[in-house]
Amino acid sequence: MDTNAAAHQTRITRIDLPDHATPVPEPNSQRPSLELLHDVTVVLEVRLGVTETTVKTLMDLRLGATVELSQHVQQDVDVLLNGRVIARGEIVAVDDHFGVRITELAAT
Template sequence: MNEIGAEVDGDIPEDQLNRAIEELRGALHEEDKRPQEKAKPERPASNAAVIMNIPVEVQTVLGSADMQVSELMALQKGSTVALNRRIGEPVDVVVNGRRIARGEITVLENDPSRFGIKLTEIITAAKPA
């Protein structure tokens, strides 16, 4: 038996076998020093499918108004708040707080009691609304 407890074939000189064992130990020691590559977790077949199912909040901003607190406190049922946009001007479409498009208000064909937005411009570099 050699120094690691394995039986040795009589054809190989023991000193050569011991050198080979030491080289192997050195190689294994060097292998241990290398940073181990962590196994990457398996990814779903399609990340796009996961992303497409994330809910987002879509808002249409018809306009805004600046007013003093006293004017705000004076509002009551039936009061009118004048917005900073005029009839026919485009409205902003905002997703999760970022303006992504502009459009015009339209009445839905299949339900005239509701309205929607017909997109007229897609904003490529989304900017905060």
Template sequence: MKEKIMNDEVEPRQLAPVHFDAEEQSAEPAQAEEQPAADIPHVPPSAADLQAVFDVPVKVQAVLGRSRMDIGHLMRLKTGDVVELDRRVGEPVDIFVNNRLIARGEVVLIDSALGVTLTEIVRQDR
């Protein structure tokens, strides 16, 4: 009986995107539409406003450099081999979040653990 319900009666739904600006404007009284947008101050989101996204996992990468090689050469690599990268010592490393460049930084060693100190936040136009 459960199989019949799942296969015959339940249809997959596709959710429409939600635009918060449109909802906020429709929820306000008609008087707010008469006010110019310049009169309404913009308040940046606080930490409490962002609480819902704090547990969302993201992929963070610190890219020291890149190298191209044939698969055969890659398969022959062993411990102690040196792979030449396209960057020099002291150049900043790129920090990617979900494959998007967000910052650059310097490699640091703290208590025998490697890390990156952010030195520049990269702004990209959408």
């Protein structure tokens, strides 16, 4: 055994902490303000569709190739917040950019 390690033995002591249970809000109390979260950055993405394919098919892709997706042209697309579906909507053009017009919000 390393004499240096023996001289520096770790001592573990139990610490009793008070109970910090979250209080249950009164039924008529106001919700806390969410203003603190206004500047939090999140990832919002739109899932246009998916497809399942083989590696060979991927390797055979060339310029101009078309990949068919599961989504139909008139079907709403999923809007995801940090990977979770929060809404659905239709693809629209906003000037020279794509946009999504929300048609359905996910139940909370």
